[in-house]
Amino acid sequence: MFKKILALFLTLGLLTAPLAGCRQTASLSPDKELLQADFSQIQKEARGQTVAIYMWGGDESVNRYMDEWVAPRVEKELGIKLKRVPINDAREMINKLLTEKEAGKTKGSIDIMWINGENFKLAKDNDLLWGPFVDKLPNYNRYIDGEDYQIKYDFGEDTEGLEAPWGKAQFVFIYDSNKIASPPDTVEALKAWIKDNPGRFTYPAPPDFTGSAFIRQILAGVSSNYDRYLTASLDRESLETEITPLWDYLNQIKPYLWQKGITYPENIAKLNELYAQGEVYMTMSYNPNYADNMIKQGRFPATTRTFVLKNGSLANTHYLAIPFNAPHKAGAMAVIDYLLSFEAQLAKFDPANWGDGLAISLAKLSPEEKEKLKQIKPGKAALSPEELEKYKLPELSGAYVDIIEEGWFNHVAKN
Known part of the structure; x- marks a missing residue:
């Protein structure tokens, strides 16, 4: 509706332009x-x-x-x-x-x-x-x-x-090395770890920025041709059909999440609190240095470290x-x-x-x-720039973000 109103104003402006004469073009x-x-x-x-x-x-x-x-x-x-x-x-x-x-x-x-x-x-x-x-x-x-x-x-x-x-950012997982000796390094390994450690993992509910990014990170890992999502070449119906493996993955881990997936942290701050309190063993960030910052503030344990998935780490x-x-x-x-x-x-x-x-x-x-x-x-909790660069993936088209967030609500949250 807003665009239609704007278009009408522009049309009226064009129709009345001759009445303004030189006044409009003088400077x-x-x-x-x-x-x-x-x-x-x-x-x-x-x-x-x-x-x-x-x-x-x-x-x-x-x-x-x-x-x-x-x-x-x-x-x-x-x-x-x-x-x-x-x-x-x-x-x-x-x-x-x-x-x-x-x-x-x-x-x-x-x-x-x-x-x-x-x-x-x-x-x-x-x-x-x-x-x-x-x-x-x-x-x-x-x-x-x-x-x-x-x-x-x-x-x-x-x-x-x-x-x-x-600035530039890249998606990383954050974990306590005292509780996880060898963090998972692929989406399938992450799924296996979540099932082996029920209640120790969760993610923020979209539209929280980090929660939404986590879902896209999983999409990148389960997709056979992630490059096709970089431009807005798919219509809504085609996109929804293609990303069904994403909903399958998220529903498979759902019963093993914190609170059995019945509820999700409303934002990344809540997830960070759960991690700091030891209720979950991982959190996540789109800032590779975030873990170090939280250690310096005394909010994360000194044994906190970060890792990325070898399927690719989203960067923007x-x-x-x-x-x-x-x-x-x-x-x-x-x-x-x-x-x-x-x-x-x-x-x-x-x-x-x-x-x-x-x-x-x-x-x-x-x-x-x-x-x-x-x-x-x-810092000691951060990965080297070379490690980050090695697994960097570009973000998908912004045209798909809202569709994916709606899909999560309909296919995962409501299940």
Whole structure:
């Protein structure tokens, strides 16, 4: 309905355009002028602005990096006050922007949004994003390989310059090495382990991000031709027919899950609590360094380690985008450019801060920058970059995510 209303407005706009005469074409809109301006002009306009970045607030390491490392430097070097606004789920931002778009609200409250996957596709399909802007950013042009598949495509969707890559992530399982001497390394071995250890494994219920990712991780392991899911080439009926082995697998392990699969943790935080309390022996994350962060905080046992499945480990890029009605677009561009600088990426990569994967290309680094990067070592709970790279798989098309989540509810949760 929203798209139909928008289409009607656009049609009416075209019909009435001649009545506006030269007034409409006399000068560019401020947004267009911003995209055509030199970056030095953009930085000048950004100075003094307060930029609100909306982002998931459930990770203390991420929050600390933003509040204690990024914000003070952005204020000192750019003259911009960065305001982090925590949210529980990225869909909250999408719903807010959809409501504002339908109401014709041209000045919103979100300047930057942390986004990827199906939420990016939703935002893009409904014209909720401003840009394309990434080519205006000096650090994007200096450090980012825009032709890298995992940069150019977000869950199979062409980013078209509407979002800037911020970091890379990969799905890992987390376990207590005191309780599991040799963790399973394939989907079939995982199934066998779950059956041999009833009640010691579970996963968050979708649409929790990590729970949904776990289901896609299993799909990658049980599929004979995972590559066909990378683009939106299948209609809903064909997809649902092809992924029946996924529901078979999840239903086979269901009786052996925590609470016998009658209930699931509502989110990853609940699963992490179960793991920390020893009720389950595994948890999971889309951040390969998450286990180390939790050990440092004293929330996971020191014997915690991570592993990936040899069937393949899902990997993706997460991004920063600017909404169509962001009130401080110049400030948003300046902040995003700063977050793509080598210094900011290096600090983010450091497990002492966040431990997030680099969005910048190693091939574009200077010898001095490469040497600085070598000085940062992964924690003892993390896998080496070489091990992660060896089993990396790209994410499937974002067009399939909602269908898979609905399928889980209908074919697994309701069984």
